[in-house]
Amino acid sequence: MSRLDIKHGIIEMGHGSGGRASATLIEELFIRHFDNSLLSQGNDQAAFNVPAGRMVISTDAHVITPLFFPGGDIGSLSVHGTINDVAMSGASPLYLAASFIIEEGFPLADLEAIVISMARASKAAGVPVVTGDTKVVERGKGDGVFITTTGIGIVPADVDISGDRARAGDLIIVSGSIGDHGIAILSSREGLEFGTAMESDSAALHTLVAAMVADVPGIRCLRDPTRGGLATTLNELARQSGVGMRIKETAIPVKAEVKGACELLGLDPLYIANEGKLVCIVAPEDAERLLTIMQKHPLAQNAAIIGTVCTDAQQMVVMATAFGGKRVVDWLAGEQLPRIC
Amino acid sequence: MSRLDIKHGIIEMGHGSGGRASATLIEELFIRHFDNSLLSQGNDQAAFNVPAGRMVISTDAHVITPLFFPGGDIGSLSVHGTINDVAMSGASPLYLAASFIIEEGFPLADLEAIVISMARASKAAGVPVVTGDTKVVERGKGDGVFITTTGIGIVPADVDISGDRARAGDLIIVSGSIGDHGIAILSSREGLEFGTAMESDSAALHTLVAAMVADVPGIRCLRDPTRGGLATTLNELARQSGVGMRIKETAIPVKAEVKGACELLGLDPLYIANEGKLVCIVAPEDAERLLTIMQKHPLAQNAAIIGTVCTDAQQMVVMATAFGGKRVVDWLAGEQLPRIC
Numbered sequence: 001m002s003r004l005d006i007k008h009g010i011i012e013m014g015h016g017s018g019g020r021a022s023a024t025l026i027e028e029l030f031i032r033h034f035d036n037s038l039l040s041q042g043n044d045q046a047a048f049n050v051p052a053g054r055m056v057i058s059t060d061a062h063v064i065t066p067l068f069f070p071g072g073d074i075g076s077l078s079v080h081g082t083i084n085d086v087a088m089s090g091a092s093p094l095y096l097a098a099s100f101i102i103e104e105g106f107p108l109a110d111l112e113a114i115v116i117s118m119a120r121a122s123k124a125a126g127v128p129v130v131t132g133d134t135k136v137v138e139r140g141k142g143d144g145v146f147i148t149t150t151g152i153g154i155v156p157a158d159v160d161i162s163g164d165r166a167r168a169g170d171l172i173i174v175s176g177s178i179g180d181h182g183i184a185i186l187s188s189r190e191g192l193e194f195g196t197a198m199e200s201d202s203a204a205l206h207t208l209v210a211a212m213v214a215d216v217p218g219i220r221c222l223r224d225p226t227r228g229g230l231a232t233t234l235n236e237l238a239r240q241s242g243v244g245m246r247i248k249e250t251a252i253p254v255k256a257e258v259k260g261a262c263e264l265l266g267l268d269p270l271y272i273a274n275e276g277k278l279v280c281i282v283a284p285e286d287a288e289r290l291l292t293i294m295q296k297h298p299l300a301q302n303a304a305i306i307g308t309v310c311t312d313a314q315q316m317v318v319m320a321t322a323f324g325g326k327r328v329v330d331w332l333a334g335e336q337l338p339r340i341c
Numbered sequence: 342m343s344r345l346d347i348k349h350g351i352i353e354m355g356h357g358s359g360g361r362a363s364a365t366l367i368e369e370l371f372i373r374h375f376d377n378s379l380l381s382q383g384n385d386q387a388a389f390n391v392p393a394g395r396m397v398i399s400t401d402a403h404v405i406t407p408l409f410f411p412g413g414d415i416g417s418l419s420v421h422g423t424i425n426d427v428a429m430s431g432a433s434p435l436y437l438a439a440s441f442i443i444e445e446g447f448p449l450a451d452l453e454a455i456v457i458s459m460a461r462a463s464k465a466a467g468v469p470v471v472t473g474d475t476k477v478v479e480r481g482k483g484d485g486v487f488i489t490t491t492g493i494g495i496v497p498a499d500v501d502i503s504g505d506r507a508r509a510g511d512l513i514i515v516s517g518s519i520g521d522h523g524i525a526i527l528s529s530r531e532g533l534e535f536g537t538a539m540e541s542d543s544a545a546l547h548t549l550v551a552a553m554v555a556d557v558p559g560i561r562c563l564r565d566p567t568r569g570g571l572a573t574t575l576n577e578l579a580r581q582s583g584v585g586m587r588i589k590e591t592a593i594p595v596k597a598e599v600k601g602a603c604e605l606l607g608l609d610p611l612y613i614a615n616e617g618k619l620v621c622i623v624a625p626e627d628a629e630r631l632l633t634i635m636q637k638h639p640l641a642q643n644a645a646i647i648g649t650v651c652t653d654a655q656q657m658v659v660m661a662t663a664f665g666g667k668r669v670v671d672w673l674a675g676e677q678l679p680r681i682c
Contacts, residue, residue: 018568019673058386227359332360
């Protein structure tokens with residue numbers, strides 16, 4: 001088979017035909033970099049053994065723009081995002097499936113850079129991409145590349161984490177500073193500079209979650225506050241559990257650069273997307289112990305208790321502001337930052 | 342929450358924000374129609390119990406145009422396509438995950454029609470959509486809607502089907518007429534009429550596969566000849582297994598309308614996509630019994646033995662033509678029918 005000209009080549013419609021050009025692309029780009037025995041078998045599905053027990057599945061489409069940004073790219077993001085969605089059930093992620101929708105004319109060199117980054121993130125996390133699919137759409141019918149990843153994982157026997165398990169009296173923990181991802185994307189998109197360079201917090205949180213559930217298997221809720229930010233995630237959990245939440249603005253970690261950028265642009269860090277943070281709701285008697293465990297992990301050194309769950313028929317999230325007032329923190333309305341993930 | 346105006350409304354960027362508009366869309370369209378307890382829990386992943394054993398995962402992006410075609414639409418196709426990829430391992434499909442990439446301005450009425458069709462196909466197959474994701478891209482950065490589905494399934498204990506298991510002497514079976522899907526799409530796309538109306542063969546093949554493996558667990562290879570058609574699928578299997586194949590043109594079922602359309606358009610039915618057919622490679626002693634079982638299933642009444650596997654260092658697929666000659670059947674080169682699935 002003719003080899004790909006990765007340096008100068010572009011994606012052509014034939015790369016999505018299912019014929020010879022598709023096979024070449026799959027072999028020389030995807031199988032080569034993802035490099036695992038399940039994928040290289042060349043079947044339309046990957047088979048593996050599992051023990052009896054509880055499993056989870058999660059899927060996420062990634063349409064972020066720009067494709068390359070400070071702290072990551074669509075490849076690493078699509079690995080981290082789905083690993084995190086799997087991990088937020090307390091599960092240990094096993095495998096990823098990846099589907100690519102590529103626009104005709106997309107440079108093969110860019111595609112390779114994305115696949116290499118994806119493979120690196122997947123190997124670093126120990127979660128291989130074992131099956132996939134590639135489609136090509138005509139120029140002007142896509143936007144470079146969209147990547148949907150789907151992950152599966154195994155939930156430890158004594159863990160039962162779900163958004164509907166928060167109870168009045170529980171404490172709310174966030175694993176670190178909020179808004180980093182959104183502000184990094186926004187600044188790279190608009191060519192803005194906010195003093196120091198902001199990087200996305202994009203990271204795989206499954207080892208943090210594993211450490212958390214190993215010590216506190218009774219964690220009630222875990223969720224990563226991506227699109228819609230911390231504010232929307234808290235509202236989702238309040239609604240699913242039928243509770244209210246009371247949080248303290250001064251307790252929420254926000255980096256000075258993010259705070260500055262938000263003030264400048266009229267944005268609220270509570271609504272800015274994160275890709276390497278989690279929100280945890282836990283019984284009060286477990287909270288301090290869990291916080292200590294989290295702070296020992298490199299991805300949660302700045303974890304903080306930010307509020308409490310309360311009885312509230314209206315399921316409101318209310319924040320005590322830094323100025324001593326109170327403010328209802330609603331769901332994100334409209335769209336602040338399109339295509340952030 | 343405000344209700345969706347499905348009749349007159351369109352997709353706006355806010356429907357992909359992860360905020361209130363996203364939640365409304367998910368509740369009133371996806372959760373409502375897919376209608377199962379795992380999805381309605383509202384978590385970012387679905388959890389379920391499995392027995393110990395062998396599982397498979399498969400993923401497929403669907404970018405077909407037009408979105409609605411004779412015999413189906415992108416919704417039913419995205420269910421059938423992934424169920425089939427799971428089933429081609431001999432597995433019984435368990436669950437589907439679905440990710441939608443929707444173009445701003447897409448009519449909600451069309452989206453609902455697609456989701457209803459998808460839900461119907463999923464319910465008919467007994468394979469629920471248990472988790473999903475929705476992203477929105479700006480006008481001109483997508484093309485209506487793209488749907489990636491991922492399926493998981495459980496492989497029966499004594500089944501070991503893989504593209505690398507064909508051996509010289511094995512027989513090759515196709516489950517029915519080839520080319521129906523591609524010609525139906527092409528005719529609806531170009532507004533062509535070929536005498537009678539052609540319909541796509543889009544169908545879920547897992548109950549056919551279940552009947553096949555129940556009787557002949559030793560089936561060597563199964564694959565659905567989608568993009569690239571029968572010719573490309575046979576070449577893939579020949580290459581994976583390191584064998585050659587000898588097929589007989591007169592044994593391959595092709596409907597008269599497909600034959601006629603192909604002659605008119607200069608196409609070859611061997612390269613036309615199918616969405617409800619499978620190729621099976623089986624030991625010679627099992628072939629007749631398996632064929633009889635297949636022909637009893639409504640989706641394989643016209644199943645036929647079309648050739649044999651042979652030793653061939655060059656891994657060629659050679660066809661005895663209807664005119665008594667011989668012809669090498671190569672992989673699909675280039676792109677005959679873009680965006681066929």
